[in-house]
Amino acid sequence: MNNMLHVSSSPHVRDKVTTKNLMFDVVIALIPATAWGVYQFGFYALAVVIATVAACVASEYVWEKGMHKPITIADGSAVVTGMILALNMPPEIPIWMPMLGGVFAIIVVKQLFGGLGQNFMNPALAARCFLLISFAGSMNNFTSAKLGFDSVSGATPLAAMRAGSPVDLAAMVVGRIPGTIGEVSVIALLIGGLYMIIRKVISPRIPLIYIGTVAVFVFVFGGFDLTYTVNQICAGGLIFGAFFMATDYVTSPITKKGQVVFGILLGLLTGIFRLWGGSPEGVSYAIILSNLCMPMIEKLTLPKAFGKEGKKA
Amino acid sequence: MGLATFKGGVHPYEGKELSESKPVQELMPQGELVFPLSQHIGAPANPLVKKGDQVLAGQIIAEAGGFISANVVCSVSGTVKAVEPRRVANGAMVNSIVVENDGEYRTVEGVGEDRDYTTLSKEEIRKIVKDAGIVGLGGAGFPTHVKLTPKDDAKIDYVIVNGAECEPYLTSDYRLMIEEPEKLVGGLKVILQLFENAKGVIGIENNKPEAIKKLTELVKDEPKISVCPLLTKYPQGGERSLIYAVTGRKVNSSMLPADAGCIVDNVDTVISIYNAVCKSTPLMRKIITVTGDAISQPQNFRVKLGTNYEELIEAAGGFKTEPEKVINGGPMMGQAMFDFHVPVMKNSSALTCMSKDEVAANEPTPCIRCGRCVDVCPSNIVPVLMMRAAMNNDAESFEKLNGMECVECGSCAFICPAKRPLTQAFKEMRKVVAANRRKK
Incomplete structure (x- = not known):
């Protein structure tokens, strides 16, 4: 009977939370925003989400199969990447574009650097920026036939604010505005964010510091206008980015102090890009640039070991 | 007011309900008892008896072999059968005094007498x-x-x-x-x-x-x-x-x-x-919890040092299901056993018999850098980065990351959603660093 006993190093018990559970929780948290996007922009938006997720999962499978690596699509990380990428797409994007983005995200940003946990940028955001640069026209076209937004009324609130036009705060909070599929409804995004915080998938540290820094920045440099500040926070991809992309485990610092620095850096970059950048949007670039600073931030903010200041008597 | 505590830590399933209401029962040993000469941190004890000697309960049969060392006291009366290497619970072979119990429990004179410490x-x-x-x-x-x-x-x-x-x-x-x-x-x-x-x-x-x-x-x-x-x-x-x-x-x-x-x-x-x-009673007994979901009657025993673990399992009614893993100690810091024919020692505390091995059931997957290990570490160090150093066999970085402050409590490996064997890697690295330090 002795040869049936397992022997391994302690500890001999494991917590119930697994990588798969965590990814599944993120998917659940994305459902309100996805549902709102589909409700508002129509079933084509759902097709975009499904196609992007499928492209991500399929490219991960094909790559791992071809490279004779263990197949990891069951961990759900490719699904999350696909959903986040799709929710970053304009509602009437030609469907092959996000699919191409999905392949780019998984193969170039994730697998070429070693797969899950090794990517140096958030794959979904890197793919979005890749598409923004490659297909600027389609990526910045927020027309929606279902809502009757044309190229004039389809200006996003951020673009409208840049042009000095008035914006409707209530419409932004609910999500009755032009924008990408998943970023428009502040309420839906906050429900998802709150779910992740309650389930302890993310800590509120990065999102709150990020949003707070943007608020202070645009308040100070936007002419001390409170309404303008609130509008800035609710417009564009800030809420989406702060809760779902800046908190990406792989590309944000693990140290608590590092997360504070990271949040402030994100806020400053976003503020600069939004107020003075070439495009009214700034969140995606702010996040991927900050991703690049992550290893440095982490190194400089290592915690002090317990009792390190103590002395031998 | 919050209760006194520390930063970090985890909440594993406690499992104490299995045995906490069971009063401690005296367990009398059968056959031979084994007294390893190294049941403590420090130098092994030096045997004072040889094969064939008669010994009494309470008799010092091995004396401290250095400043940091400890005596070994016989827990029964009988005859010394051998002084030879025997297997102990952590799997090592340790030089031990083997005593055949005569079942009379005659003690050294004076054992049990009241003494006024003041x-x-x-x-x-x-x-x-x-x-x-x-x-x-x-x-x-x-x-x-x-x-x-x-x-x-x-x-x-x-x-x-x-x-x-x-x-x-x-x-x-x-x-x-x-x-x-x-x-x-x-x-x-x-x-x-x-x-x-x-x-x-x-x-x-x-x-x-x-x-x-x-x-x-x-x-x-x-x-x-x-x-x-x-x-x-x-x-x-x-x-x-x-x-x-x-x-x-x-x-x-x-x-x-x-x-x-x-x-x-x-x-x-x-x-x-x-x-x-x-x-006036030296250390001759230990309280051992025999527990886990694979044992028939989880309970607490007062056991004479040197008693065989097999007798403990028998006294607890044997296994009700085939155990997949049996741990000397508890599940967080205990050692998995492969042989029950080992003696109860001074540092024994429990025998935890698990029908399922959660380690084998959870294959390690890549680190997703979730940072849970950092949150739970009581030493306030960064297991995720220490693991990277350990995987690269980079003792220098490991030490710079304060790897030697690790107390090997197992909290990081317990909480890890990717089920990575962090604590195991750290134990090995800490040995390497300690060995390097000695070389200097």
Whole structure:
């Protein structure tokens, strides 16, 4: 009977939370925003989400199969990447574009650097920026036939604010505005964010510091206008980015102090890009640039070991 | 007000309900008893008997082999069968004295006699503790007489009794606290006699309200002794965590608790000091919790040192289901066993029999850098980066990341959603770093 006993190093018990559970929780948290996007922009938006997720999962499978690596699509990380990428797409994007983005995200940003946990940028955001640069026209076209937004009324609130036009705060909070599929409804995004915080998938540290820094920045440099500040926070991809992309485990610092620095850096970059950048949007670039600073931030903010200041008597 | 505790830690399934209500039962050994010469941290003891010698219960059969070492006391009367290497619970072969039990339990003269500790000098108390072969019974096995001999007695202002028993499944300290609280307080008073400036604090996790109640009641008229309820959280009973929770002082890996003015002893150690000093009874027994979902009747036993583990399993009714893993100790820091034909030693605490091995059921996957290991680490270091160094066999980076501050509590490996064997890697790296340091 002795040869049936397992022997391994302690500890001999494991917590119930697994990588798969965590990814599944993120998917659940994305459902309100996805549902709102589909409700508002129509079933084509759902097709975009499904196609992007499928492209991500399929490219991960094909790559791992071809490279004779263990197949990891069951961990759900490719699904999350696909959903986040799709929710970053304009509602009437030609469907092959996000699919191409999905392949780019998984193969170039994730697998070429070693797969899950090794990517140096958030794959979904890197793919979005890749598409923004490659297909600027389609990526910045927020027309929606279902809502009757044309190229004039389809200006996003951020673009409208840049042009000095008035914006409707209530419409932004609910999500009755032009924008990408998943970023428009502040309420839906906050429900998802709150779910992740309650389930302890993310800590509120990065999102709150990020949003707070943007608020202070645009308040100070936007002419001390409170309404303008609130509008800035609710417009564009800030809420989406702060809760779902800046908190990406792989590309944000693990140290608590590092997360504070990271949040402030994100806020400053976003503020600069939004107020003075070439495009009214700034969140995606702010996040991927900050991703690049992550290893440095982490190194400089290592915690002090317990009792390190103590002395031998 | 929040309960005293530390930063970090985890909440594994406690499993204490299996055995916490079972009074400690005396278990008489059969056949031969095995006394390894190394049941403590430090040099092995030197045998004082040889094959064929008659020995008595309470007789010192091996004496401390150095300053940091401890005596071994025979727990039965009988004949020495052999002095030879025998397997112990951690899998190693250790030179041991094997005694055939004659079943008469004749003792050395004077064992069990009452003694008034207040008339003893400090030196006398320390000598009694040393002769009794007492070591830290919480598992570390550090010789107690050494611990009780700091550089300057006057600088010790806390004597902390570790009654946290934070390791899941273990209930032996709990049973002692509610069955023999007077001895615990008595032992603490003996220690306090060594340290004139110290107050005694009994730290108990709040999942043991009965023990907190009993001991609080018992010490209400003792001006120098108090009970400190602690938040139930693993590893609350880790020495550094406990000192921090009780005193707010921080101890690092290069310090001894005495450097922070503290002496920490486990419940059973304190009771053993009482037995040795006040009842002239050296360390001859151990309380062992036999538990887990694979054992028929989980319970607590009072066992003579040297008893075979197989007898413990038998006394607990054997296995009700085939165990997949059997652990010497608890699931967080215990060692998986492959052979039950090993003796109960001073650092034994429990035999946890699990029908399922959660480690094998959870294949490691890539690290997703979620940072949970950082949140739970009681040493406030960064397991995720230490793991990277360990995977690269990079001892230098590992040391720079304060890897030597790791207490190997297992919290990081427990919490890891990717199920990575962090603690295992750290144990190996710490050995490498320690070996490199010795070379220098």
